[in-house]
Amino acid sequence: MKNFLVLATMAFALVFSSQVNAQKFNGLDKSPMDMATYPSSYKISEKVVRVTYSRPQLKGRSVAQLAPSNEVWRTGANEASEIIFYKEVKLAGETIQPGTYSLFSIPGEKEWTIILNSKLNQWGAYTYDKDSDVARIKVTPNNDKESLEAFSISFNKVDEEVHLVMGWGKTRVSVPITL
Secondary structure, eight states: OHHHHHHHHHHHHHHHHHHHHTOOOOOOOSSOEEEEEESOOTTOOOOSEEEEEEOOBOTTOOHHHHSOTTSOBOSSSSBOEEEEESSOEEETTEEEOSEEEEEEEEOOSSOEEEEEESOOSOBTTTTOOGGGEEEEEEEOOEEEEEEEEEEEEEEEEETTEEEEEEEEEEEEEEEEEEO
């Protein structure tokens, strides 16, 4: 009986270990997920805002091809980007309560609409629902000399505000956040 238990245990271990070793892993994502926070220093744990987004690459294409003008865009790649506010803020003067929101945008040559939407866990903008919008902010895009291959988001302190800055290609969009 003792030998049987030892053999059974060894057989189970062999089967289990071969299943673990046979695990298949996905390759690297072509649009890797990234995160931007304010304050950005890792030494400051009390954040005001955090954005989680995926970083599509131009790869010879234009921003307009990947984020068409006058169409709702997920503001990144893959899942809709998400923004978390840890305290009440104002976006371009509009009060935003603490919480997690999907971040969409409507690109345009002369104006971008930045959208905070209460519906979470959305893939792309395929199920975007305007009725779930919490805020829509209009901002003016700018052009930069430097071209960014990968879509990027960062935060910049400007006077008494923080600006959420999105850049891709030569396009830059800045959204003022009052703390």
